[in-house]
Amino acid sequence: xxxxxxxxxxxxxxxxxxxxxxxxxxxxxxxxxxxxxxxxxxxxxxxxxxxxxxxxxxxxxxxxxxxxxxxxxxxxxxxxxxxxxxxxxxxxxxxxxxxxxxxxxxxxxxxxxxxxxxxxxxxxxxxxxxxxxxxxxxxxxxxxxxxxxxxxxxxxxxxxxxxxxxxxxxxxxxxxxxxxxxxxxxxxxxxxxxxxxxxxxxxxxxxxxxxxxxxxxxxxxxxxxxxxxxxxxxxxxxxxxxxxxxxxxxxxxxxxxxxxxxxxxxx
Amino acid sequence: xxxxxxxxxxxxxxxxxxxxxxxxxxxxxxxxxxxxxxxxxxxxxxxxxxxxxxxxxxxxxxxxxxxxxxxxxxxxxxxxxxxxxxxxxxxxxxxxxxxxxxxxxxxxxxxxxxxxxxxxxxxxxxxxxxxxxxxxxxxxxxxxxxxxxxxxxxxxxxxxxxxxxxxxxxxxxxxxxxxxxxxxxxxxxxxxxxxxxxxxxxxxxxxxxxxxxxxxxxxxxxxxxxxxxxxxxxxxxxxxxxxxxxxxxxxxxxxxxxxxxxxxxxx
Amino acid sequence: xxxxxxxxxxxxxxxxxxxxxxxxxxxxxxxxxxxxxxxxxxxxxxxxxxxxxxxxxxxxxxxxxxxxxxxxxxxxxxxxxxxxxxxxxxxxxxxxxxxxxxxxxxxxxxxxxxxxxxxxxxxxxxxxxxxxxxxxxxxxxxxxxxxxxxxxxxxxxxxxxxxxxxxxxxxxxxxxxxxxxxxxxxxxxxxxxxxxxxxxxxxxxxxxxxxxxxxxxxxxxxxxxxxxxxxxxxxxxxxxxxxxxxxxxxxxxxxxxxxxxxxxxxx
Numbered sequence: 001x002x003x004x005x006x007x008x009x010x011x012x013x014x015x016x017x018x019x020x021x022x023x024x025x026x027x028x029x030x031x032x033x034x035x036x037x038x039x040x041x042x043x044x045x046x047x048x049x050x051x052x053x054x055x056x057x058x059x060x061x062x063x064x065x066x067x068x069x070x071x072x073x074x075x076x077x078x079x080x081x082x083x084x085x086x087x088x089x090x091x092x093x094x095x096x097x098x099x100x101x102x103x104x105x106x107x108x109x110x111x112x113x114x115x116x117x118x119x120x121x122x123x124x125x126x127x128x129x130x131x132x133x134x135x136x137x138x139x140x141x142x143x144x145x146x147x148x149x150x151x152x153x154x155x156x157x158x159x160x161x162x163x164x165x166x167x168x169x170x171x172x173x174x175x176x177x178x179x180x181x182x183x184x185x186x187x188x189x190x191x192x193x194x195x196x197x198x199x200x201x202x203x204x205x206x207x208x209x210x211x212x213x214x215x216x217x218x219x220x221x222x223x224x225x226x227x228x229x230x231x232x233x234x235x236x237x238x239x240x241x242x243x244x245x246x247x248x249x250x251x252x253x254x255x256x257x258x259x260x261x262x263x264x265x266x267x
Numbered sequence: 268x269x270x271x272x273x274x275x276x277x278x279x280x281x282x283x284x285x286x287x288x289x290x291x292x293x294x295x296x297x298x299x300x301x302x303x304x305x306x307x308x309x310x311x312x313x314x315x316x317x318x319x320x321x322x323x324x325x326x327x328x329x330x331x332x333x334x335x336x337x338x339x340x341x342x343x344x345x346x347x348x349x350x351x352x353x354x355x356x357x358x359x360x361x362x363x364x365x366x367x368x369x370x371x372x373x374x375x376x377x378x379x380x381x382x383x384x385x386x387x388x389x390x391x392x393x394x395x396x397x398x399x400x401x402x403x404x405x406x407x408x409x410x411x412x413x414x415x416x417x418x419x420x421x422x423x424x425x426x427x428x429x430x431x432x433x434x435x436x437x438x439x440x441x442x443x444x445x446x447x448x449x450x451x452x453x454x455x456x457x458x459x460x461x462x463x464x465x466x467x468x469x470x471x472x473x474x475x476x477x478x479x480x481x482x483x484x485x486x487x488x489x490x491x492x493x494x495x496x497x498x499x500x501x502x503x504x505x506x507x508x509x510x511x512x513x514x515x516x517x518x519x520x521x522x523x524x525x526x527x528x529x530x531x532x533x534x
Numbered sequence: 535x536x537x538x539x540x541x542x543x544x545x546x547x548x549x550x551x552x553x554x555x556x557x558x559x560x561x562x563x564x565x566x567x568x569x570x571x572x573x574x575x576x577x578x579x580x581x582x583x584x585x586x587x588x589x590x591x592x593x594x595x596x597x598x599x600x601x602x603x604x605x606x607x608x609x610x611x612x613x614x615x616x617x618x619x620x621x622x623x624x625x626x627x628x629x630x631x632x633x634x635x636x637x638x639x640x641x642x643x644x645x646x647x648x649x650x651x652x653x654x655x656x657x658x659x660x661x662x663x664x665x666x667x668x669x670x671x672x673x674x675x676x677x678x679x680x681x682x683x684x685x686x687x688x689x690x691x692x693x694x695x696x697x698x699x700x701x702x703x704x705x706x707x708x709x710x711x712x713x714x715x716x717x718x719x720x721x722x723x724x725x726x727x728x729x730x731x732x733x734x735x736x737x738x739x740x741x742x743x744x745x746x747x748x749x750x751x752x753x754x755x756x757x758x759x760x761x762x763x764x765x766x767x768x769x770x771x772x773x774x775x776x777x778x779x780x781x782x783x784x785x786x787x788x789x790x791x792x793x794x795x796x797x798x799x800x801x
Binding site: 293294296299336338339340368370371372410457460461504506507508509 | 552561564565568569572573577578579580581582583585586589590593607770778779780781782783784786787
């Protein structure tokens with residue numbers, strides 16, 4: 001399974017191949033997730049124009065379906081885009097932003113999951129527990145009220161049902177696929193104070209999915225890369241504002257040595 | 268009335284309670300105002316999906332109605348969201364971006380004010396004068412051509428008519444409620460060179476409104492916090508780009524001593 | 535033709551007159567292009583509300599039509615806005631983002647060019663070659679696969695057909711009008727790793743168009759300003775994240791000496 005070497009090999013693959021990642025994502029994070037993808041080496045396209053989805057997906061290495069903006073003009077593009085990805089064998093990463101916070105944010109990802117199979121689902125504990133039908137989930141807006149570890153059984157149930165990897169982001173990330181469960185430590189306490197870093201984790205899942213056909217490895221590599229970049233950025237930051245910029249710099253500059261120095265996995 | 272101690276008490280309340288602030292706001296500032304709210308300690312949700320407005324408002328401490336994007340799909344959510352806020356006793360902060368610059372930007376906030384009562388209205392001098400029906404107002408795009416002090420009588424008239432506090436942002440801010448009028452000094456001349464800092468002031472009004480039921484105090488606290496963070500950021504910035512990031516850092520790190528050192532009120 | 539003095543004179547004109555630049559642009563770059571315009575001294579308005587386009591264009595010095603977001607609600611505003619600009623003598627800068635990447639992104643700018651005359655067209659090599667009907671163009675998503683120099687004949691054909699200047703952005707920019715062709719060197723290899731710097735170049739074309747009626751000079755001044763700000767920013771940056779902020783600072787602080795030190799034109 002994943003270690004510093006296999007992770008760095010994927011980072012090098014992204015930098016060498018510059019895979020196109022198509023994102024239907026929310027208007028809070030279009031700029032920041034595009035910057036994260038570019039800094040890592042991928043080639044982002046952000047669109048929700050249903051007319052061009054099949055063409056864009058056909059040239060892409062992965063597709064992000066992020067439910068942060070649930071306006072009709074965004075939602076209308078998601079099913080056709082995912083269908084195109086199904087047809088082309090393009091892996092899809094689903095981010096159920098705010099599942100549990102409103103009925104619309106709960107039923108929309110569930111309806112998509114009825115028709116399509118994700119490669120990876122990434123969310124916070126409340127979102128993952130909501131998708132799994134866990135009555136104990138308690139969303140509070142788009143932030144989570146539960147710790148990621150509490151979502152372990154929900155993540156496993158989701159993974160089993162949909163045949164995908166599941167990432168539960170939190171102070172420690174939990175990455176689950178079937179019987180496998182890995183905790184990813186590290187990062188920075190400043191990260192929840194920057195908007196859209198969860199969505200950035202989703203975008204990085206897609207970048208790794210474009211170069212690695214193993215969903216558990218792709219999910220783990222994204223999660224670990226987030227934590228490492230967060231630690232590298234924190235060392236240079238004086239708060240959440242400066243953290244965000246140093247975070248991009250860290251994605252761009254991350255070396256094999258950086259990975260080896262910062263990776264923290266608990267199996 | 269407000270002094271350094273009462274302001275800092277509200278900052279601590281925001282940091283302790285993390286109030287949800289729901290924003291229907293323009294696509295230029297979704298990311299930056301969310302970051303400002305997170306840095307200060309609030310929990311932002313940005314949405315314009317009419318289907319979920321009542322649910323989101325029900326869990327929120329305040330609602331922002333920002334008219335920067337006047338596309339139909341944004342406008343359609345505003346009246347229902349405000350109605351939900353009225354019903355739930357959630358304070359609403361109105362930002363009439365560009366009032367006076369186009370007919371649509373002038374009539375839309377006026378129509379909302381016909382049906383609903385704001386807790387705070389925040390705008391620049393041209394916008395406030397336009398809302399008050401002042402023939403002397405002269406908007407030039409979304410930037411103001413008038414100095415904030417010139418809008419004093421317009422602000423008072425608006426405050427009286429709608430029973431709310433009014434913030435006129437400018438080189439000096441003017442905060443008015445009924446017969447009370449306070450000038451807030453400080454800040455940085457770089458601030459008008461960063462897009463969306465007016466909208467950020469509006470977002471902070473909402474964060475303070477979520478923890479302080481007195482509209483004048485909430486408005487003053489937001490105005491003063493903007494000026495202090497601007498001064499703290501300018502000390503570390505080399506231009507408007509770096510200012511914006513240090514501004515978030517300042518919101519995050521602002522201490523009681525920082526407040527005491529920088530607060531500048533003229534009654 | 536353009537040299538350091540004529541460029542700096544235009545920068546001073548923008549700083550003195552603060553021309554309004556109206557942008558119908560994509561949701562990835564609304565914030566960043568507004569910040570670039572503010573840093574340089576222009577006054578940005580971002581909107582796609584068709585109802586107000588004529589009013590906004592009437593008070594503007596230039597109009598940006600950027601095709602990065604090709605959703606219907608954005609496209610619907612473009613033709614009326616451009617018609618208003620035609621009527622008012624306001625120069626229009628067209629950015630055909632992703633032309634060649636999807637049918638929609640190819641036919642939309644071509645349809646606009648059937649009805650309207652641009653002042654400047656700015657794109658990468660693939661986009662410019664696609665617009666010129668060059669079969670050798672090969673878009674790969676929204677990034678270019680061709681070098682800017684390869685687009686020289688396409689740029690000339692477009693310039694001749696539409697009577698406008700054409701900027702082909704790349705490692706070296708190519709600026710063409712009629713028989714004139716200038717290569718603009720400089721900048722930073724980090725620039726393609728920041729999302730939206732192409733769109734920023736388009737926005738700066740509009741700012742210079744607002745103060746200079748010569749399309750070749752306006753286009754060249756924008757191109758050179760991008761390269762200079764990129765070099766100034768790189769000197770202070772440690773990666774693409776920090777580059778972006780220092781880029782704004784450079785636009786804000788750029789002096790006559792900076793221009794003289796960094797300008798690199800090859801005729």
